[in-house]
Amino acid sequence: xxxxxxxxxxxxxxxxxxxxxxxxxxxxxxxxxxxxxxxxxxxxxxxxxxxxxxxxxxxxxxxxxxxxxxxxxxxxxxxxxxxxxxxxxxxxxxxxxxxxxxxxxxxxxxxxxxxxxxxxxxxxxxxxxxxxxxxxxxxxxxxxxxxxxxxxxxxxxxxxxxxxxxxxxxxxxxxxxxxxxxxxxxxxxxxxxxxxxxxxxxxxxxxxxxxxxxxxxxxxxxxxxxxxxxxxxxxxxxxxxxxxxxxxxxxxxxxxxxxxxxxxxxxxxxxxxxxxxxxxxxxxxxxxxxxxxxxxxxxxxxxxxxxxxxxxxxxxxxxxxxxxxxxxxxxxxxxxxxxxxxxxxxxxxxxxxxx
Amino acid sequence: xxxxxxxxxxxxxxxxxxxxxxxxxxxxxxxxxxxxxxxxxxxxxxxxxxxxxxxxxxxxxxxxxxxxxxxxxxxxxxxxxxxxxxxxxxxxxxxxxxxxxxxxxxxxxxxxxxxxxxxxxxxxxxxxxxxxxxxxxxxxxxxxxxxxxxxxxxxxxxxxxxxxxxxxxxxxxxxxxxxxxxxxxxxxxxxxxxxxxxxxxxxxxxxxxxxxxxxxxxxxxxxxxxxxxxxxxxxxxxxxxxxxxxxxxxxxxxxxxxxxxxxxxxxxxxxxxxxxxxxxxxxxxxxxxxxxxxxxxxxxxxxxxxxxxxxxx
Numbered sequence: 223x224x225x226x227x228x229x230x231x232x233x234x235x236x237x238x239x240x241x242x243x244x245x246x247x248x249x250x251x252x253x254x255x256x257x258x259x260x261x262x263x264x265x266x267x268x269x270x271x272x273x274x275x276x277x278x279x280x281x282x283x284x285x286x287x288x289x290x291x292x293x294x295x296x297x298x299x300x301x302x303x304x305x306x307x308x309x310x311x312x313x314x315x316x317x318x319x320x321x322x323x324x325x326x327x328x329x330x331x332x333x334x335x336x337x338x339x340x341x342x343x344x345x346x347x348x349x350x351x352x353x354x355x356x357x358x359x360x361x362x363x364x365x366x367x368x369x370x371x372x373x374x375x376x377x378x379x380x381x382x383x384x385x386x387x388x389x390x391x392x393x394x395x396x397x398x399x400x401x402x403x404x405x406x407x408x409x410x411x412x413x414x415x416x417x418x419x420x421x422x423x424x425x426x427x428x429x430x431x432x433x434x435x436x437x438x439x440x441x442x443x444x445x446x447x448x449x450x451x452x453x454x455x456x457x458x459x460x461x462x463x464x465x466x467x468x469x470x471x472x473x474x475x476x477x478x479x480x481x482x483x484x485x486x487x488x489x490x491x492x493x494x495x496x497x498x499x500x501x502x503x504x505x506x507x508x509x510x511x512x513x514x515x516x517x518x519x520x521x522x523x524x525x526x527x528x529x530x531x532x533x534x535x536x537x538x539x540x541x542x543x544x545x546x547x548x549x550x551x552x553x554x555x556x557x558x559x560x561x562x563x564x565x566x567x568x569x570x571x572x573x574x575x576x577x
Numbered sequence: 578x579x580x581x582x583x584x585x586x587x588x589x590x591x592x593x594x595x596x597x598x599x600x601x602x603x604x605x606x607x608x609x610x611x612x613x614x615x616x617x618x619x620x621x622x623x624x625x626x627x628x629x630x631x632x633x634x635x636x637x638x639x640x641x642x643x644x645x646x647x648x649x650x651x652x653x654x655x656x657x658x659x660x661x662x663x664x665x666x667x668x669x670x671x672x673x674x675x676x677x678x679x680x681x682x683x684x685x686x687x688x689x690x691x692x693x694x695x696x697x698x699x700x701x702x703x704x705x706x707x708x709x710x711x712x713x714x715x716x717x718x719x720x721x722x723x724x725x726x727x728x729x730x731x732x733x734x735x736x737x738x739x740x741x742x743x744x745x746x747x748x749x750x751x752x753x754x755x756x757x758x759x760x761x762x763x764x765x766x767x768x769x770x771x772x773x774x775x776x777x778x779x780x781x782x783x784x785x786x787x788x789x790x791x792x793x794x795x796x797x798x799x800x801x802x803x804x805x806x807x808x809x810x811x812x813x814x815x816x817x818x819x820x821x822x823x824x825x826x827x828x829x830x831x832x833x834x835x836x837x838x839x840x841x842x843x844x845x846x847x848x849x850x851x852x853x854x855x856x857x858x859x860x861x862x863x864x865x866x867x868x869x870x871x872x873x874x875x876x877x878x879x880x881x882x883x884x885x886x887x888x889x890x
Contacts, residue, residue, distance in 0.1 A: 327785055
């Protein structure tokens with residue numbers, strides 16, 4: 223991880239929507255950094271605000287009108303203060319996007335070539351012929367066979383995986399520094415998933431870009447992430463190195479997520495209960511109602527601040543890590559760890575896999 | 578191909594309806610004969626024979642169909658000229674105001690709809706909606722009379738009566754067509770605006786529009802390229818229906834108010850003077866227009882949406 227100034231720095235990002243039921247807070251005070259060349263994963267269940275968070279960065283959120291607060295800095299530049307034109311240059315130019323559902327992400331009325339050329343010409347002043355040539359190169363690069371012939375084909379003539387490759391080609395067109403990939407493999411079947419993940423990895427190496435990867439699939443996280451952010455109900459619950467998160471998940475929510483993985487925990491069990499009402503979030507920790515370790519303090523005041531766990535770059539929003547509590551209490555009870563620094567070195571219980 | 582079949586069916590139905598409607602002339606002839614002390618039935622028989630109504634049904638049907646498709650639409654008693662000639666002359670005047678009307682309505686209606694979409698739920702959208710409903714609700718004939726009073730009688734800017742002897746592309750013609758076109762556009766642009774707004778708003782939240790935004794497209798390009806194109810498929814369907822319905826209804830009213838000797842007035846004349854061949858002939862034009870409109874729409878679909886392909890049909 224680079225120690226220089228981060229490529230993207232997000233501070234206190236809060237995105238709210240005005241709905242008939244009241245103000246809906248989808249993302250609530252999110253802080254994170256992405257450094258150059260790094261892959262950061264945002265993990266969380268559906269409705270946790272991870273997609274909204276990713277789309278708040280370049281403000282591409284569509285209806286209903288979103289209200290975005292907080293500070294987003296890209297290469298030190300305040301994104302919120304940019305003019306509309308400069309913001310559009312940033313979108314697609316320096317920050318590329320790929321989305322969850324490749325079936326709908328391409329416009330069915332235009333050929334894929336047209337759509338890639340459009341992306342190129344938004345950001346580079348090149349002729350149609352040059353743009354076409356580059357588009358074909360890109361299609362070839364992302365693994366579309368016979369790219370020249372397929373340039374003029376329409377999206378409905380491509381399979382889901384191929385469409386996602388086209389999306390990647392389009393996002394790569396202006397050579398972005400950051401690629402925001404919002405569940406890019408969720409809608410694809412497993413074999414295609416791994417191909418797309420491999421492709422992203424290759425491309426990241428080749429272009430040297432950073433990736434913000436949104437997913438709810440911990441298997442994917444394990445494969446791609448350098449660093450992991452765990453989100454729940456719009457709040458950041460835990461952040462840390464991918465090894466730390468998998469080895470010593472500190473927050474009860476992260477622990478519960480890990481329990482859901484097949485082969486981990488006693489049996490594959492879900493997390494009881496459901497997400498709190500986003501228009502009227504509860505006091506205290508958002509997860510308290512579903513947390514097996516919740517105490518009185520968990521349901522009072524604000525979401526706990528991010529406490530250091532003692533492991534490098536590992537922070538968690540849980541009272542047990544704050545003053546007056548002993549984090550080993552939840553670690554003992556639920557999983558215990560393999561003896562990492564600061565966690566007391568208790569023995570594993572409960573049949574966890576040892577990796 | 579299907580358009581031909583549809584035309585055939587409609588024309589046949591018209592024939593069937595007419596054939597089994599009691600013929601006023603024959604009944605009258607019978608009554609007249611009875612009053613004169615003659616044999617009413619014999620007189621009616623004689624008239625039927627004269628009109629070929631004693632032939633077998635299929636012979637009658639055959640000659641009717643032949644006449645329709647060879648443009649032999651009979652003779653108009655009230656106009657003292659062949660029906661095709663009457664239709665042709667009226668069409669000349671109708672086209673002069675309906676072509677600019679259609680173009681202006683499509684252009685302004687779509688533009689206003691997209692503008693509303695871009696500013697959805699803001700005061701701009703509400704203003705557009707207000708104007709749309711205003712134009713939609715105001716009665717065409719009343720609006721026409723008021724405008725004619727203000728601009729024709731009081732201000733004297735436009736002629737009050739329609740001159741048939743001016744050239745199509747002359748200033749005098751433009752001046753006398755401004756009001757009818759304006760009245761028609763205000764009446765129809767609202768409907769088109771509503772359709773354009775609702776259809777395009779449906780595409781506002783689609784993933785591919787988000788992709789376009791993420792690529793760095795500005796809102797104008799998103800509207801005109803990424804939303805208008807896919808939205809125009811459902812839009813064109815409603816456009817054709819709305820415009821044809823308006824065309825049939827409004828042309829009668831507006832031509833009457835502005836004394837334009839067009840198709841609408843011809844139809845009205847045929848109806849009031851009970852001139853059956855004339856009514857039939859005018860109706861055929863409206864029927865053909867409807868069929869051609871729908872055919873065009875099907876062709877436009879394939880141009881707009883590459884996924885639609887009629888194959889060998």
